[in-house]
Amino acid sequence: YSTGVSSQPYSVVILDFNNDSRLDIAVASYGTSNIGVYFGYGNGSFMNQQIFSSGFNSHPFALAVGDIDNNNLTDIIATNNGYGNIDILMKTC
Numbered sequence: 273y274s275t276g277v278s279s280q281p282y283s284v285v286i287l288d289f290n291n292d293s294r295l296d297i298a299v300a301s302y303g304t305s306n307i308g309v310y311f312g313y314g315n316g317s318f319m320n321q322q323i324f325s326s327g328f329n330s331h332p333f334a335l336a337v338g339d340i341d342n343n344n345l346t347d348i349i350a351t352n353n354g355y356g357n358i359d360i361l362m363k364t365c
Contacts, residue, residue, distance in 0.1 A: 273310060273318060278303040283335045287346055288312075289363070298348050300332035307332055307350055307361065324361055329354045 275281045280303030289296040294314035299321070300307055305328060308321035326332045331354035340347045345363040352359060 273297075273321070275299055275301050275308055275321065276304055279306075279308075280304075282333050285335045285337050285348070287337055289346060289348070291345075298335055298337075300335045300350055302331045302333060302353070305330045305332065305354070307335070307348065307359070309348075326350055326352055326359045327355065330359070331355075332359070 279301035281299045282302045283300040285298045286295055290311055294312040296312050297310040305326050307324045307326055310318035310321050312318050330352040332350040333353040334351045336349045337346050340360055341362060347363055348361040350359045
């Protein structure tokens with residue numbers, strides 16, 4: 273699965289992000305400053321990536337997952353090398 277031209281993927285986490293009992297993949301794309309999520313079909317194939325920008329020249333480097341806001345939904349946390357900060361993609365439903 274392509275992460276895009278010049279994306280430079282640095283980190284991957286695998287989890288069921290949309291609660292459909294199928295594994296999904298999240299990728300930190302350093303070169304394009306975004307986080308891509310591939311939702312799984314449950315048969316070893318995935319949808320095209322859904323892209324979430326982490327900001328111009330943010331360069332996300334590493335990913336982690338956890339329930340940051342205690343709503344029983346898994347959130348994605350990305351470290352941004354370009355800004356020296358983190359992004360939290362909060363799952364709300």
